[in-house]
Amino acid sequence: MSEPTMTTPSMVAFGPLLERLLAGEFICAVSDEGAFRRLQDEEVRERLDAYLRPLNRRLATNDEGTVYFLAWHTLDEAAREQLSRQLGETVASLLPLLEWLQLVQEALGRDGPPAPGDVLKPADFSSRCEDHLGLRERLERLATDPFFGSQSDQLDAQLKQVFKRLKEHGYLLQPHADRQYYLVTAKIDYLLDLVRFIRDEENLPVDDQAPSAQERLL
Amino acid sequence: MSQAPAHALESRLIATGVERLALLGKHAEALMAGYARNEVPLEGLTTTALNRLLAARILWRPDEQGGVKLAPKVRELIAEMLADESRRHVNADVAETLELLRGLVQSYREARDAGEYWRQEQQLLRLRQEVDDLNGRFADAIDSLWRRLNGDFGFVSRLADKIRENERAQKQIVRLLDGLALIDFDELITLVGSDGALRKLLVSGLQQQLTQHYTSLREVQRRLVELMARFRQQQSRSRLVAGMAGFLREHPGFVPGNYARRSEVPGLVNRAAPLVAAGAAALDHHPDGRVLGELLKHLPPPVHRPEPVSAAGVAAPQEDALVAARQQALKEDVERFYLAVVDGGEPLSALEFLAQGAFAWGEEIWLFQVIAEFQGLPRSEQRAFRLRPQESQAGRYNDVRLIHDVVLELA
Numbered sequence: 001m002s003e004p005t006m007t008t009p010s011m012v013a014f015g016p017l018l019e020r021l022l023a024g025e026f027i028c029a030v031s032d033e034g035a036f037r038r039l040q041d042e043e044v045r046e047r048l049d050a051y052l053r054p055l056n057r058r059l060a061t062n063d064e065g066t067v068y069f070l071a072w073h074t075l076d077e078a079a080r081e082q083l084s085r086q087l088g089e090t091v092a093s094l095l096p097l098l099e100w101l102q103l104v105q106e107a108l109g110r111d112g113p114p115a116p117g118d119v120l121k122p123a124d125f126s127s128r129c130e131d132h133l134g135l136r137e138r139l140e141r142l143a144t145d146p147f148f149g150s151q152s153d154q155l156d157a158q159l160k161q162v163f164k165r166l167k168e169h170g171y172l173l174q175p176h177a178d179r180q181y182y183l184v185t186a187k188i189d190y191l192l193d194l195v196r197f198i199r200d201e202e203n204l205p206v207d208d209q210a211p212s213a214q215e216r217l218l
Numbered sequence: 219m220s221q222a223p224a225h226a227l228e229s230r231l232i233a234t235g236v237e238r239l240a241l242l243g244k245h246a247e248a249l250m251a252g253y254a255r256n257e258v259p260l261e262g263l264t265t266t267a268l269n270r271l272l273a274a275r276i277l278w279r280p281d282e283q284g285g286v287k288l289a290p291k292v293r294e295l296i297a298e299m300l301a302d303e304s305r306r307h308v309n310a311d312v313a314e315t316l317e318l319l320r321g322l323v324q325s326y327r328e329a330r331d332a333g334e335y336w337r338q339e340q341q342l343l344r345l346r347q348e349v350d351d352l353n354g355r356f357a358d359a360i361d362s363l364w365r366r367l368n369g370d371f372g373f374v375s376r377l378a379d380k381i382r383e384n385e386r387a388q389k390q391i392v393r394l395l396d397g398l399a400l401i402d403f404d405e406l407i408t409l410v411g412s413d414g415a416l417r418k419l420l421v422s423g424l425q426q427q428l429t430q431h432y433t434s435l436r437e438v439q440r441r442l443v444e445l446m447a448r449f450r451q452q453q454s455r456s457r458l459v460a461g462m463a464g465f466l467r468e469h470p471g472f473v474p475g476n477y478a479r480r481s482e483v484p485g486l487v488n489r490a491a492p493l494v495a496a497g498a499a500a501l502d503h504h505p506d507g508r509v510l511g512e513l514l515k516h517l518p519p520p521v522h523r524p525e526p527v528s529a530a531g532v533a534a535p536q537e538d539a540l541v542a543a544r545q546q547a548l549k550e551d552v553e554r555f556y557l558a559v560v561d562g563g564e565p566l567s568a569l570e571f572l573a574q575g576a577f578a579w580g581e582e583i584w585l586f587q588v589i590a591e592f593q594g595l596p597r598s599e600q601r602a603f604r605l606r607p608q609e610s611q612a613g614r615y616n617d618v619r620l621i622h623d624v625v626l627e628l629a
Contacts, residue, residue, distance in 0.1 A: 024492030057490045071488035083478035098463040111377040112452030113459045198474045206461035208454040
């Protein structure tokens with residue numbers, strides 16, 4: 001007896017993955033490395049697409065192929081309605097999310113905004129914010145933004161709320177429920193791709209390239 | 219014959235070398251201060267000591283008025299010893315070494331042909347040292363490159379500086395590779411001829427070592443290019459985030475176009491609504507029955523916690539009130555059914571009463587409430603009624619009794 005299941009695992013094996021995708025999750029190398037690796041196989045994607053077809057869904061990915069999620073297969077009126085609403089929500093959450101990315105970069109003295117796989121600990125922020133009034137005020141403003149919606153005036157409670165919301169939205173992952181450290185997921189890539197897209201579409205005066213030509217003249 | 223003066227020369231060289239090396243240790247603090255700063259502080263140095271350091275070319279004075287500085291070679295030596303990547307130099311000059319090697323080989327052969335064994339030995343020693351130096355320079359350069367790479371160029375703090383340092387390192391690699399390319403083994407083979415010692419040193423040994431250097435350089439180059447891509451990406455993301463955040467702050471009312479209404483919806487915007495794959499316990503699959511039974515047995519007993527009043531939201535009581543009102547209405551209608559039985563004195567079918575009264579209740583919920591009402595009566599009042607369920611067995615092999623209707627009569 002040959003083992004056809006070795007080369008083409010049955011769809012049953014994809015059950016949990018399909019369920020997560022259907023629930024609207026983004027799958028990346030951080031959130032589920034095994035599933036992400038399998039999704040990079042074109043044959044697997046084709047089979048999943050065939051399965052998803054009756055549900056009017058298909059697999060989609062971002063520009064760099066670092067996250068997978070589900071898109072509508074055919075866009076009917078209801079789907080367009082849902083997408084418009086969703087886009088509105090995303091646009092409303094852009095500024096608080098971008099400000100959070102900036103705050104992390106500055107508070108932790110990093111070279112860039114948080115990237116997939118980075119480890120973030122609320123404790124690091126509280127110690128930085130305690131030493132630095134400017135950071136403290138920015139965090140306070142951010143935490144009370146409707147997107148994060150903190151009601152507290154305590155630093156730790158605000159941080160907790162910010163991390164909780166980011167986790168709910170899939171930008172952060174908490175590997176152990178009782179341990180206060182988080183991993184940045186590749187949904188951040190998706191967000192930045194979307195920002196880049198909006199910038200290009202609306203011709204916004206936002207430049208992400210270093211002025212290298214000028215630097216060379218100096 | 220010529221060996222005695224040569225030996226004397228050598229021992230004098232050694233003695234002076236030891237003396238001058240000792241100077242490095244003796245004035246280590248002043249020299250390190252000069253390494254860290256621009257000039258060597260003269261406070262702790264006597265004139266004699268300063269003159270010795272100048273004579274040993276450990277220090278030099280660029281101009282008469284200016285201060286005393288570390289000689290470039292000494293600075294390099296310290297940087298090398300400390301693996302201080304911000305000051306370490308990469309020496310990629312191979313052409314000069316090759317020139318020197320050719321000269322030494324020539325001189326070695328002349329000594330051999332003239333039968334001057336001692337001079338021949340000396341030339342071979344110099345050749346060995348030069349080859350070792352060449353190797354050492356590549357090894358040092360590669361070590362320095364790896365250190366910078368593995369440390370993510372941590373010796374500079376800003377990303378723009380890291381990018382510049384990475385560019386510099388990549389240029390160094392190109393120069394080192396160019397240097398390696400200058401070494402032409404065909405030429406060396408011709409040069410050494412049939413001499414076994416030279417062949418081993420300049421052909422087989424060198425070739426093996428240079429191959430290793432070449433592989434290492436290629437690898438470190440590949441990694442530097444990767445790291446550069448990451449730096450550039452970080453820089454681009456950082457600028458994008460800052461730029462877009464700035465723009466949105468300045469334009470609070472900014473609304474992008476509704477991309478979902480375009481004929482071609484952009485891929486990034488197309489994110490399907492979440493779909494929950496719901497499931498419930500089902501008994502139509504016989505083997506599952508036992509599993510479900512087990513699960514049921516292990517269910518924790520329901521805990522009735524007192525609702526904390528202060529925590530209750532606004533929406534919840536409204537919903538509760540609605541349910542309670544409907545429950546009350548159902549109870550009142552069922553009571554009407556009981557009163558009808560009392561008034562009429564005749565057995566009454568619950569479902570018939572429901573149909574005649576044009577109540578809005580479902581049959582099942584109606585029957586359930588009629589039975590619940592009966593069971594809820596005080597025992598004395600219960601005895602006044604008789605409740606006769608009309609039931610049947612659920613299936614030939616299933617002992618579950620299905621109630622189709624109940625008839626209520628006075629006892």
